[in-house]
Amino acid sequence: MTILLRKDAATPAPVAWDYIAQCPPNVHRIPAFNDNYLWMIADPMGAQCWVVDPGDAVPLIEASEALRLRMRGVLLTHHHNDHQGGVDDLIAHASQAGAKLDIYGPVDERIHPGATRVGDADWVDLGFAACQVIAVPGHTRSHIAYHFPAHALLFCGDTLFAAGCGRLFEGSPQQMLGSLARLARLPQCTRIFCAHEYTLANLRFAAAAYPGHTAIADRLAEAETARAGEHPTVPSTLAAELQTNPFLIGLVEQSVGLPMIEDSALRVARFAELRAWKNTFRA
Numbered sequence: 676m677t678i679l680l681r682k683d684a685a686t687p688a689p690v691a692w693d694y695i696a697q698c699p700p701n702v703h704r705i706p707a708f709n710d711n712y713l714w715m716i717a718d719p720m721g722a723q724c725w726v727v728d729p730g731d732a733v734p735l736i737e738a739s740e741a742l743r744l745r746m747r748g749v750l751l752t753h754h755h756n757d758h759q760g761g762v763d764d765l766i767a768h769a770s771q772a773g774a775k776l777d778i779y780g781p782v783d784e785r786i787h788p789g790a791t792r793v794g795d796a797d798w799v800d801l802g803f804a805a806c807q808v809i810a811v812p813g814h815t816r817s818h819i820a821y822h823f824p825a826h827a828l829l830f831c832g833d834t835l836f837a838a839g840c841g842r843l844f845e846g847s848p849q850q851m852l853g854s855l856a857r858l859a860r861l862p863q864c865t866r867i868f869c870a871h872e873y874t875l876a877n878l879r880f881a882a883a884a885y886p887g888h889t890a891i892a893d894r895l896a897e898a899e900t901a902r903a904g905e906h907p908t909v910p911s912t913l914a915a916e917l918q919t920n921p922f923l924i925g926l927v928e929q930s931v932g933l934p935m936i937e938d939s940a941l942r943v944a945r946f947a948e949l950r951a952w953k954n955t956f957r958a
């Protein structure tokens with residue numbers, strides 16, 4: 676089966692993966708807690724950075740100091756503590772240097788009070804790049820994603836995971852499906868930066884949901900190799916997700932391998948059934 680991945684000519688990879696994409700040189704993956712990834716986006720000159728979903732300030736401050744980057748701002752996707760719990764400490768750290776952080780987040784009273792509220796289709800200017808907000812309710816009612824169209828990057832928090840999707844804490848299956856469908860229609864080369872290393876468990880579920888699906892089996896084998904070597908499986912690409920994410924297969928026209936389910940009520944029912952099964956699935 677053809678693997679639809681754009682290889683990064685500029686970034687030499689120690690291992691060439693089929694489903695795992697390279698980070699661009701200016702995007703840094705900062706592990707935190709058990710399985711979170713905090714993302715740091717540096718400007719091309721390597722002087723400033725923005726962070727996405729700072730659940731913990733300590734590893735971000737350490738990374739920014741090691742990389743000699745001055746922190747300029749914060750993008751928040753949703754209110755959960757492992758995504759914004761480090762904001763106060765980052766503000767305090769910046770103020771020690773006489774700096775102020777620009778913080779953006781969704782319209783929700785549970786979001787840090789220092790955040791400028793942004794909603795669907797709003798643009799956030801980082802100075803060296805701009806991203807557009809996409810409303811993706813489902814995991815929480817106000818969850819947003821940040822899309823950098825000029826760079827084909829998507830920071831989607833706990834909505835779309837590598838080979839999976841977030842739990843429906845506050846939204847309906849129909850809402851989450853609508854959110855995933857919007858993300859699924861972005862350019863296939865878009866690199867997907869989710870907030871957790873859940874890929875292996877997600878693929879074990881995908882293999883149970885789609886037994887005999889060659890691409891899912893291939894991606895599972897690759898993820899097993901990667902994780903055995905303690906290599907991250909994130910970011911992925913939208914092309915990889917359309918091919919092997921059980922929550923996207925059959926959802927949009929671009930899905931690979933199986934036809935799109937035409938009837939929308941059937942799509943919602945299928946999604947609700949899959950998501951409920953995933954909640955109780957143990958590999």
Ligand SMILES: [Zn+2]
Nearest residue numbers: 753755814833
């Ligand atoms: Zn969450």
